[in-house]
Amino acid sequence: MAWWQQVLAVDAKFNAYRAPNNPSFKTQYIRRRSQLLRDSNRDEDSAALKSYLKNRIGLLQQRYGITVDQLSVKSRSASVRSASRLTAEGDSPRSMSRTALSLGSGQGPEAAPPAGGLVPTYRAEASKAIVGGTSIGENYAFSGVHHIFDQHADCVTMVKFGHNDAGLLACASLDGTLSICQVNQGQPRVTHTLRKHTAGVTAFDWSFTNDLLVSGSYDGHICLWETGTGECLRAVPDQSGAQVLSCLFHPLNSNWIVAGSSRGLVQVLNVSTGHYPRGGTSKVGGQVTALSFDVGGTILWVGDDRGVIQSFLFDLGSGGLRKGKRIVVNEGSPVTCLSARTWANREARDPMLLVSCACNALVLYRVIDKEGGLRLRRKFNVRHSSHPVRSTFCPLMSFRQGACIVSGSEDCGVCFLDVERDTRPLINKLQGHASPVIGVAFNYDESLLATSDATGLVIVWKRKQER
Structure with a gap:
């Protein structure tokens, strides 16, 4: 994937949160981003691109108060439809109006999911086209x-x-x-x-930005590592003093770690202070x-x-x-x-x-x-x-x-x-x-x-x- 497509994909994921009451603006914004990125003709520098993407994601998450994984079903599907139509249909006014309709109206055969359905139906032609029409x-x-x-x-x-x-x-x-x-x-x-x-190390987890890693062990310790x-x-x-059998970062705040022990304790740890906060420990059977x-x-x-x-x-x-x-x-x-x-x-x-x-x-x-x-x-x-x-x-x-x-x-x-x-x-x-x-x-x-x-x-x- 070209570097500009990776950047556009990040912007498209957050597009549903830009001016939620103005779908036309959202469409124009992502279309203009697409045009500027394609026209910039930058050399592909993997290190610089990785740094830019990391900073871009961080700024968008801070601006809208939501992580990439936390994006709602509606916003993901709308933004991906918007981005896919940008590349498939070009920049004509007609394609812009169709994209705005898909973002704003909520009408049409795709708007109402079948009861209990988990995945796109076999009649979802757009979905089949995106994955090349191949079977699972x-x-x-x-x-x-x-x-x-x-x-x-x-x-x-x-x-x-x-x-x-x-x-x-x-x-x-x-x-x-x-x-x-x-x-x-x-x-x-x-x-x-x-x-x-x-x-033995029983479990670990990456922080959201991959700069930290937490691990738990049979030795009864939780370790925080700098991955670089x-x-x-x-x-x-x-x-x-028990064995640590499981651990993970909180998905929104990497300052919180949760660990599970062999004595049935679920424990929240503040990694900045190394302390267990009051009310952050509970017990299971x-x-x-x-x-x-x-x-x-x-x-x-x-x-x-x-x-x-x-x-x-x-x-x-x-x-x-x-x-x-x-x-x-x-x-x-x-x-x-x-x-x-x-x-x-x-x-x-x-x-x-x-x-x-x-x-x-x-x-x-x-x-x-x-x-x-x-x-x-x-x-x-x-x-x-x-x-x-x-x-x-x-x-x-x-x-x-x-x-x-x-x-x-x-x-x-x-x-x-x-x-x-x-x-x-x-x-x-x-x-x-x-x-x-x-x-x-x-x-x-x-x-x-x-x-x-x-x-x-x-x-x-x-x-x-x-x-």
Whole structure:
């Protein structure tokens, strides 16, 4: 993608928040941005572009008080329709009026989603055109292995790409180290090995701007790292002296970290002070094995080793937690991964929670209220009974027929599942590992998939390019 297209994509995402009562202005703004960017003829400097995009995103988020991931379904679909028509139809007054109508009127066959529908229907011709008319199975075909990393001596418990970065990858291992890798610039390589923990690393998370990384370990410490240098900025002990089994940044404020312990404590930590705020600690029935925020950072879901999910309401100002709803996934079966996502397409309105549970199941729930209540949507059979297998949503869901999730498996495969298929939901399975697949992660544009296994091997897969 050309540099100006990347910049335009960022502006298009926020376009619904510019002059919300004046759709014509929004259309003119994004059209003029497109013209100026294409006419500037700058040389493509990857470092300068990356810095510009980071600053641009930060300024837009500060101006409109909303993150990229927090954009509503309506604003995403409207802005993407606007941007796609800009490039497809040109700058004629006629095309401008059609775009303004699509942004402002809310009328037409695309305005009202079918009841319970999750994804664009098979009659959504515009959506099919954007992805080249290919099926969901074709979209998740892979051309082979891009690179194999073997720098870790024990199970790699988690892999995760940086936010809005196609090649920045981090890995956590039971050998007590983390590694930061660059996988799409020249020869893939390990840029930093992070050494501070004295026992296995159980979980980690990137800050929104990728300049910080937080990790938790069996050694009972939460570590904060500077990703540019690999330096450990702070190591904070768990306040009860327990093992740290899960951790993550708040999606809107990287000053807040939430960690879960082997003693059942859910703990909010202020990384600036290294202190646990009053009211930011609560207890659940089992060991806290998985955590996930909704995109707005107001609801926190906590999974434990007894097969229970407990929701909490998070106070952004104080870091306080208040218990919400409780649901039993499968009694006695550990919840090993939680992933929340608002499905941002024209016909999907409901936020979802994806749950990996060690009862040979991958479970999809619909979020039904503002306290994090859940209702079962689908359950899939995945080999998972004894390892901390993880799963994730495939990030590009706006213009697809069908919607895909991906999971590791104890049968050594990587499973791709279409949640809309009533029968035979498995659409692809990658076979390359020789031991149970634990971690799975897509980069933001789905060009690369990283998977890890119980022996410490990390495979980066390259997706076939759409024609």
